[in-house]
Amino acid sequence: MHTLLVTLLVIVSIALIACVLLQSGKSAGLSGAISGGAEQLFGKQKARGLDLILHRATVVLSILFFGITLLISYAGL
Template identity: 40%
Template sequence: MYDFLLGVMLVLSVFIIIVVAMQPTKTQSASNAFLGGASQLFGKQKARGFEAVLIKTTVVCIVLFFGLAIALTRIL
C-alpha cells in the first residue's frame, strides 16, 4: 500500500509541475512600471476558459498531494 501511494504521489507531483508551468503569467508590459499597477486595479477580471480550468486543476492536485503526504506519514 505504501509503495502504491508513493507512486501516485510521484505521478501527481510531476503533473503539478506541468500544470503550474502551463499557467500564463499575470504581468503586462512595461506600462505597469509607469502606471504603478493602476490598470490592474480597475481591469481586474475573473479567470475564464483555459486559465480557470488550470487554476481549479492546480488546487485539486495540491489538495490531493497534501492528503497523500499525510496518509503516507500515517502509514509509516
Template identity: 45%
Template sequence: MLKTVLMVIHVLVSLFLIAVILLQKGKSAGISGVIEGGAETFFGKNKARTMEGTLEKLTTIAAALFIILSMVLTVMMAK
C-alpha cells in the same frame, strides 16, 4: 502493497502538479500589471471558462491531493 500504490500515485500527482504549474501564464509586473489586472477583474467574468481558469482549478485540486497524500504516507511510514 498499499504503501507502494500510494507512493506511485503520489509521484504521479507531483509530476502532474509540476506540469500544471509550468503551463500557467506568469503574472505581469510593474505598473502595466496593475492596470492589466484591474481590467482583467472587470472584464474577466468568464475567467473560469478559459484555459487559465481551468489550470488554476487543476492546480488547487492537485496541490490539495498532494498535501493529503503526503500526510497519509507520513502516518503510514511511522507505523
C-alpha cells in the same frame, strides 16, 4: 499499500508541476504590482477558459498532494 501511495504521489507531483508551468505568467516588475493592485481594487473579471481550468486543476492537485503526503507519513509511523 505504501508503494501504491508513493507511486500516486509521484504522478500527482508531476501533474502539479505541469499545471503550474502551463499557467500564464503574471505581469512582472513595478508596473505589474501596480496594475495587479488596481485589478483587485476594481474587481476585474476572473480568468476564463484554459487559465480557469488550470487554476482549478492546480488547487485540486495541491490538495491531493498534501493529502497523500500526510497519508504516507501517517502510514510510515
